[in-house]
Amino acid sequence: MKQTNMQTSVALRFRRMTRKSYGAFNTMHRIINIGTLTSLALACAYTSTVSAQNIAASEPEYNLGEPDKELTGVTVTASKTATPLNEATRLVTVISAREIAQTPARSIQELLNYVAGIDVAQRGAQGVQADVSIRGGSHEQIVILLNGVNVSSSKTGHLSFDFPINLSDIERIEVLRGPSALIYGTGAFSGAINIITKHSAETSLYAKATAGMHRLVGAELRGAMTWGKTENSLSLSRRSSAGYRTNTDYEIYNALWQTRLNLPAENKMDLQLGYNEKKFGANSFYSAKYPNQYEHTQRMIASLRGDLGGERLRLLPTIYWDREYDCFELVRGTTFGQNHHIVNNYGAGLIANYSSLLGTTTLGGELRYEEVIGNKLGTPRAKPESYYTKFGSRTNVSLSLEHTVKLDKWLISAGTLMSHNTLLSGKYTFLPSVSVNYHPLDRWSFVATWSRSMRLPTLNDLWYTDPVHKHGDNLQPEYAHSFEAIAKYQTSHVEAHLSYFLMKGSNLIDWVKFDPTETAFTSHNIAELTNQGLEAGLALRLGEYLPFLGDAGRLSLDYLYMTQQHRAPGVAMSKYALNYLRHKFTAQLAHNVGSRIEALWALRYQDRVNQASPFATLDLKLDYRLTNHLRAGLELNNITDTQYADIAGVPQPGFWLSGSISYSL
Template identity: 35%
Template sequence: MYNSNSIKRNLLVFKHFSHKKYALFACVGKEVKISVLAVCVLTYANVNCISAQTYKADTTTAQKELTLEEVVVTGSRAPMSISQSARMVTVLDRSDIAAAPVQSVNDLLKYAVGVDVRQRGAIGAQTDISVRGGTNEQITILLNGINICDPQTGHNVFELPVDISEIERIEILEGPAGRVYGTSSLVGAINIVTKIAANSSVDVHIKGGSYGYLTTGGRANVVSGKWNNQISANYTKSDGYTRAKGGNLNSDYEGGRVFYQGNYNNENIKVNWHAGMTTKGFGSNTFYSSKFDNQYEHVAKIMTALQAETKGVIHFRPSIYWNRNYDRFELIRGSEAKYKFNYNRTDVFGLNLNSYFDWTLGRTAFGGEFRNEDLISGNLGEPLNKTRHIHGTDRNYTLGLNRSNLSIHLEHNIILNRFTLSAGVIAVKNTWNEMNFQFYPGADVSYRLGSGFSIYASYNTSLRMPSFTELYYSLGGYKADKYLKPEEMTSLEGGIRYNVPGIEAKVSVYHHHGKNMIDWIKNTSKGNDAEWESVNHSKVNALGFEISSRFNLRELFPAQNVFNSFQVAYSYINQDKDLESNYVSHYALEYLRHKLVSKLNLHIYKLLNFSTSYRYQYRIGNYTDTQGNSRQLKPYSLVDARLSWDAPKYALYIEGNNILNKTYYDYGDVPQPGFWFMAGGSIHFNL
C-alpha cells in the first residue's frame, strides 16, 4: 500500500528501457522510478494530467526501446494508477480528437458508445447529452474538474468557452457516482480537460464548408519560469440548413468564444486557473413547440475558477468558482409583440475542498463542497421582493429562486498486489425543499487476474435536484410542478477488462434502478392541445451491457505501415417504467436501445492520413410532428470521414459528415443536416 521510504535518495526517473550495455550503471546509488504514475481525480483534474493510456511497446524503432507512458485514472476521490483502478473510465484522448471529422465537442461525444447525443441543430447549437439511457439533466459536466452544470436547464450546459482544438482529452465515467461528484451525477459525469502549451507559442486555424459554415481562431501562450499563461479566441458562423415556412433562416448560427488559462508550479504547490466567455445566437426551428417553426435563442456564459494543490503529507485541493449564464428565448423570432421573450440569468458560486493522505491501511480522502445556485427570470421561480432590470431592455426580472447545496464526503482505498477496494459515502443537504442530510454510499472493487485480464464490480448511489425549468416552466403548452422530488438512482455493475500491448477490450453489464425520475409527459388522449407536464415517475429500471475493443494495428503488425488502428463498440439498453400507453415522453422514456460505433485510421502516404467512422443508432420513443401527429423515431446509420496532411508545424484537411446524405432525426420533428463538407488548416509557431 502507500508506504513511504524514510531514507532520502536522489531520484532517477525512467521513461525508456534501453538495450545499451552501460544503461544499468545509471541506477547505481539512486532510487529508481520506472515511468511516472501521474494521477488526478475527475472532480479536481488539472490541465497537466496525461490521458489514460496503456503501456505501449514500440517494436518498429531500431533500438527496440520499450516506452512506459504516464498513466492517469479518474473515478474516485483519491488518485490511483490505471492498473489499480476499480472503476472503468472512457477517455477520448488528443489523437482521437485530432482525427475526428467533427465541428464541436458535442459531435465528438457521439463516438463514445455509452453516450447519447441528441442534437436539435448543427455546430452544437443545442445538444442534449446523456449517459446509459438517462436524460440531459442527469449527468455532471466538468471543465478542468469544475462543475459547470446550469441549474436552469440541461440544454445550456455545453456552452463551452473553449474550441475543440484546445481540448487535451475528454473523460467519461458511466454510472451513478454521488460520492465522487455530488448532486446531478445521477447516471455519470463528463470532464473536458483543456491543454496548455509547454512552450511559448502561437497557433492559428480556419475551416469553412457547406451551408455558409466558417470557423476561425487562434491561441497564444507565454511561459516564464514557473508561470504559464495562455489565451485563445474563436468565431463560428453558419447560414443553417433549413428554412421556416415563411422563407427565412431558422437553423442559422453565430457565436464566439474567449478563454484564458494559466498555472504556477513549484516544489510546494501548484495552482491552476481559467476564465472564459461564450456567446451565441441560433435559429431554433421547432425546438420547444411544433406549432412555431421560427424560434430563436441567444445564450451567453461566463466561467471562472481557481484551483490549487499542496504537496505535503496531506494533499489539500481547494477550489473556488463562479459561473454566470444568460438566456433569451424568442418563440417568434424578432417579434415580442405577440409572445414576450423569455429572459433568464443564473449565477452559480462554489467552494470545494478535496484532500487525501496515506497511512498504514491505505489512502483516505475527505472533503466537502458548498454550492449556491441563484436564478432571476421573467418566467421561472417565485416573485422577487425587489425586481431587477434586464440589461438592454425596458423590462425587469420579476421572478427568481435561490438554493444552496452542502455536501461532505469520505472515501477510503485499499490497494494490494492484485486487489483494489474503493468505498465511500457522501452526505448531501439542500435548502430548496428543506431537505435534511441524505447519505449516498458507493463501493468499487477490482481484481487483477494476470495476463492482461482484470475483473471489477461496483455498487453506487446518487441523486439529482430538479432544474429550475422542471420546477417552474408553465408557458406555451407546458405545466411545471414546483413540488417535484429529487431523483435517486442505485446501480450495480460488473465487467471484465483485457489490456495488453496493442489490444484494449472490455465488457460490462449494469442494472440501474431509478426512483422519482423526472420527465415531461403528455396525455395524447386529450388531443393536440394537451399540455406537457413535469412529473416524478414512480420508478425506471434499466438493464444494459457494453462491449468495446481497440486494436493498435501498427503495433500488432509492425511489418505494415498502412493500418494504424481500428476500434468498435456496441451498447444495448432495455428500460421498463410505469407509464400508460396513451402518454408520450420528452426524455426519460426515450433512449438508445442499440448503438454501434466503429472507427478506422489509415496512414496513406508520408504525412497523409485518413480516418472514417460509422455509427448506427436505434432509439425507443415517439415525437409529435408539426401537424400534431405522434410518430415513432426511426433507426439510422451515418458515415463520416477525414483526410489530412499532418506536418509537425501545420495541418491541412478535408472532412465530410453524413457523407451518404441520410435523412435522420435526433429529437422531435427537427431534421438533422445532410451531407456536410468542410476544409481547413492550422499552423503552429514557436516563440
C-alpha cells in the same frame, strides 16, 4: 491503452505510481478502469494532477515521434490519489488530443457521438445545441466539467455545453460511465464528462481557418507563453453558418484565459476565465408548433483551484463562479413567449487526501449556491426590474468520506456522500458507494461496483411555464440504485472489455403528457424506471499486421445494448426519460495514405425507441501534412446523405463538406 501519437498507437502498462503529472489517458475511445474512487463531494473534481506527459501539450495536434512502449507513472483524474492502472474500479472512455484532431467533428457534442455509451440528441448541428446523456439517463442526469470545475447548467441540461472551449484547446476528454455521486456530487446521476484543456506553453501559437457548405466560416487562434513561474494561454474563436435549413443559422464566440502558477514541491494553482456567446435560429427546437424560435445565450466562468501539500497529505481547494444569460424567443423577432434569465452559480470546496499503511482516506466538502432572476423562473420579486420580475435560489451542502485499501490482488473502496439542500428543509440524504477490483493476471481485471445516486430538479423543472410547457408542483429529487460488473482484457495489440450495468430509479423526473390531446408538457415525478444493458468494445492495433494501413493503422469497435422497464401510471407521452437508445454501434478505422496523409473513417449506427426507424451515418476526415507546421484538412460528414432526426420534428443535416488549414509553432 494507447499513447497519443500520430504514427503508432501502442498499448501501455504502468508498473509503478508516482505523483508526477504523467498522462495516463492519451487514448481515443478506449475503456480505462479508473480506480480508488476517492470521494468528491465537490461538484468540481480536481484534475490538474494529470497532464498528458507534455506529449500532447508540446505538439498538441500532430505528434510524429516514435512511441514509448511503456510509461512509468500514472495519476488518475476521477480519483484524488495516484493509482496504478490495473487497480481500477470504474469504466472510463478517454479521447485524447491526437484523436480529437483526427476525428471529423466540429464540436464536443459531435465528438461524443462516436462513443457508443453516449446518446447525443442534437437539435442544432456543429455544437449549437444537443442533449447529451449516458446509459439511458436524461441530459439532466450528468455532470459536465471543464478542468474539473462543474459547468453544468443548473437552469436546464439543454445549455450544459454552452462554455468557452474549442476542440484544439482540449488535451483529453474523460467520460465516466455510471452514477458518480461520490466523485462529482449529486448531479452525476448517470455519469460525468470531464473536459481537460492544455496548460503547457511549449506550443506558442496555433491558428486555424475553416470554410464549408452552408456558408460555414470559422477561425481559431491560440497563444501560450511562460512568464516566471506561470504558464499562460489565451484561446479565441468565432464560427458561423447560414444554416442547413430555414432558421438554423448560428454564430458562436469563445474566449478562454488560463494561468497555472507552479509552486515548490509540485504544488500548483490554476486560474481559468472564460466567455461563450451563441446566437442561433432554433427551428422547432422545443416544439414543432413553433418553427421560428430563436435563442441567444452567454456564459461567463471563473475558477481558482489548488494542489497543495506533501506525499501523505494533499489539500485540494476550489472556488468558482459561473454566470448564465439566456434570452429565448418562441417566435423570432417578437415578444411572444419571450424568456429572459440570468443564473449565477457560486461554489467553494476542499478535499483532503491522507495516505498511510492502512490505505487512503479522503474527506471532501462543498458549498454551492444557485440563484436565478428572470421573467419565468422563481417567485415574484419585491422590486421588479425590467424583464426580471422573479427570483429563485437554493443552497446545497455536501460532505463525503471514503477509504480505500489494497490487499494483494484486491482493491476495495467504500464511502458515502451526505447532501443537504435548502429546498428540502431538514432532510439529509446519504449516498453510499462500494467498489471491488480483482486483478488475477496482468492481462485480466474484474470489477464490481454498487452505488446510490440522487438528482435535484433543475430550475426549469421547478418553475418553467410557456404555451407548450408547464411546471409541476411539489417536485421531489429522483433516486437510483446502480450495479455494474466489468471484465477487461489487454495486451500490447488488443484491448477488449465487456460491461453489464443495472440502474433502478424512483421518482424519475420528466416532462410528460397524461393525455395526448393536452397542449402542454408538464414536469412530474413519474414513478419507477429500470435500465439495464451491455457495453462491449474491441480495439486492434493493425499497423504491424497490415502494413498497407501504415504504422497508425487501428480499428475500434464499440457496441451498446440496453432495455428499459418502467412503471409510469397515466403517462401517455414522455419527452426524455422513456426515450432511450436500444442499440448503438460505432466503428472507427484509422490509416495512412502515403507518408503525408492520414484518414479516419467513422461509422455510427443507432436505434432509439421513439425514432421511426434506425439510421447510420458515415464520416471521413483527411489530414494532409504540408510541412511540420502547416496542415490542411478535409471533413466529409454524413457521406451517405442519411435523412434522420435525433429529436422529433428537428431534422439533422445531410451531407456537409468543409475544409480547414492550420498552423502551429
